Amino acid sequence: MPVTETRVGIGFDVHRFEEGRPLVLGGVRIDHPRGLTGWSDADALLHAIADAVLGAAALGDIGRHFPPSDPAWRDADSRELLRAAVTLVARDGWSVANVDGTVLAEAPRIAPHVEGMRREIAEACRTGPDRISVKATTMEGMGFVGREEGIASLAVVMLARETGA
Ligand code: MG
Numbered sequence: 651m652p653v654t655e656t657r658v659g660i661g662f663d664v665h666r667f668e669e670g671r672p673l674v675l676g677g678v679r680i681d682h683p684r685g686l687t688g689w690s691d692a693d694a695l696l697h698a699i700a701d702a703v704l705g706a707a708a709l710g711d712i713g714r715h716f717p718p719s720d721p722a723w724r725d726a727d728s729r730e731l732l733r734a735a736v737t738l739v740a741r742d743g744w745s746v747a748n749v750d751g752t753v754l755a756e757a758p759r760i761a762p763h764v765e766g767m768r769r770e771i772a773e774a775c776r777t778g779p780d781r782i783s784v785k786a787t788t789m790e791g792m793g794f795v796g797r798e799e800g801i802a803s804l805a806v807v808m809l810a811r812e813t814g815a
Contacts, residue, residue, distance in 0.1 A: 652812040656747065659706030659809070661698035664794075664802040675753060675760070675801065676767025676784055677729045677774065682758045686801060689718040693728035695751055695784070695803040699771060700728070700735040702807035703746065707739040732774040743811040746775040753786040754795045754802040760786035 671685030676695045686692035700712045709715070715738065716723050716731055723731065736746060749771060753760050764786070768779040775782070789795040795802055 652814060655811050655813050657706040657708075657744070657809045659702040659704065659807045661701030661703075661705060661805040661807070662802070663694040663697035663701065664800055665692040665694045665697075666800040667798065673758070674728070675755075675803075676751070676763065677727075677732075677770030678763050678766045680758055680763055690716075690723050690726040690728050690731060694801050695753055695767065695805070696728040696732050696771070696774070698803040698805040699749055699751055699775075699807060700732045702749075702805040703732070703735045703739055703775075703809070706807050706809040707742060707744050709738060729770060729774045732771070736775055739809060740776075743813075744809040745811065746777050746781070747808040747810040748781040748783070749775060749805060749807050750783040751785065751803060751805040753784070754789055754804070755786060756788050756791070756796055756798045760784075 665686035665688045667684040668687035673680045673682040673685040674691045764784045767784045768782045771782045772779040
């Protein structure tokens with residue numbers, strides 16, 4: 651009888667706002683005066699999800715697999731990075747059972763973009779949008795998020811695989 655084995659992983663990421671950069675979150679380009687800066691396209695939500703995918707399979711983190719020193723990932727589309735993380739865990743038989751992500755941002759409003767993000771994340775995770783949750787909260791004006799210095803994201807991912815028992 652096949653048995654479904656599951657694992658859970660957690661991810662966190664943060665990127666700083668910078669003038670003149672496009673804002674990309676959850677694989678969606680958002681119209682905003684400033685974008686996020688850093689490694690690749692600085693998509694803090696997709697980075698948190700990719701870290702949670704790798705964490706669930708105990709395969710380290712995205713810094714280990716996709717190092718910022720590697721020019722291949724400079725200004726890269728983070729959907730490619732998430733696809734690569736999902737491909738890595740698939741080698742061990744894992745598939746994404748569900749994703750629950752939270753964006754911490756004072757601005758812009760995330761709600762109008764949630765459905766687009768769910769579709770992008772689902773495609774990168776090789777699953778359906780019904781298994782992908784994206785939520786958002788402000789920080790009530792407190793801390794670096796409250797001062798609009800950057801955007802942070804949290805994610806939990808469950809992986810599943812069938813094992814013979
Ligand atoms: Mg990052």
